[in-house]
Amino acid sequence: MATPLPEPDQDKYDADERVKIICLGDSAVGKSKLMERFLMDGYRPQQLSTYALNLYQHSATVGGRSVLVDFWDTAGQERFQSMHPSYYHKAHACIMVFDVQRKVTYKNLANWYKELRDYRPEIPCLVVANKIDADAKVTQKSFNFAKKQGLPLYFVSAADGTNVVKVFKEAIHKAISYKQNSRDFMDEVMRELENFELEQTEQDSEKEDEEEEEEEGAVP
Numbered sequence: 001m002a003t004p005l006p007e008p009d010q011d012k013y014d015a016d017e018r019v020k021i022i023c024l025g026d027s028a029v030g031k032s033k034l035m036e037r038f039l040m041d042g043y044r045p046q047q048l049s050t051y052a053l054n055l056y057q058h059s060a061t062v063g064g065r066s067v068l069v070d071f072w073d074t075a076g077q078e079r080f081q082s083m084h085p086s087y088y089h090k091a092h093a094c095i096m097v098f099d100v101q102r103k104v105t106y107k108n109l110a111n112w113y114k115e116l117r118d119y120r121p122e123i124p125c126l127v128v129a130n131k132i133d134a135d136a137k138v139t140q141k142s143f144n145f146a147k148k149q150g151l152p153l154y155f156v157s158a159a160d161g162t163n164v165v166k167v168f169k170e171a172i173h174k175a176i177s178y179k180q181n182s183r184d185f186m187d188e189v190m191r192e193l194e195n196f197e198l199e200q201t202e203q204d205s206e207k208e209d210e211e212e213e214e215e216e217g218a219v220p
């Protein structure tokens, strides 16, 4: 039997905006370490092992508005070089990570990027070169993949914290502005459906109210 998702807490209802940010990249490039580093103060990891993912929630204030960020981290499924479609579903931004000490993890970015674009053709994506603490000279190298795809590249270290906050803040900003300005076809369809469902429920409850009033009126 599937474990039920954890109970949502108050933050979720109070936030003005809510975005989902996913993390992609090979095993052991430091995805989890980066998330933990960013969320170090008071992060609340939730192990959803049934769903093969870790969910971290983070509250931020951007432009005076409160934002709830759902960070999705893989939990081993990346070993198979592919993620379940639900991982990508309705994501608003992606942080793609490779390990500067393992060339193959850089080469594999192309595969991750292709899968990302199959599901989410339009969302902002950031490329992160992690573990620069192990080799400072690496920041002089050019990594053409990011340039070729027109993606921003950041040199970071989850171990000593270099540029970690910067990358995550950037990702949150991009996610919000994507969500607010999205002309993504699938997003629009989803929005339409959500509005439709809302209207339906409102109409149904109005109808019920009327019926109740009628019934009440019938009682002498």
Ligand SMILES: Nc1nc2c(ncn2[C@@H]2O[C@H](COP(=O)(O)OP(=O)(O)O)[C@@H](O)[C@H]2O)c(=O)[nH]1
Binding pocket: 025, 026, 027, 028, 029, 030, 031, 032, 033, 034, 130, 131, 132, 133, 134, 156, 157, 158, 159, 160
């Ligand atoms: N030197 C160094 N090691 C790191 C860094 N980030 C992660 N690691 C190490 O790399 C390994 C894999 O990290 P993890 O976050 O589990 O990778 P994931 O599989 O992508 O989530 C662990 O042993 C980490 O301690 C970093 O910035 N510098």
Ligand SMILES: [Mg+2]
Binding pocket: 031, 032, 033, 073, 074, 075, 076
């Ligand atoms: Mg991990």
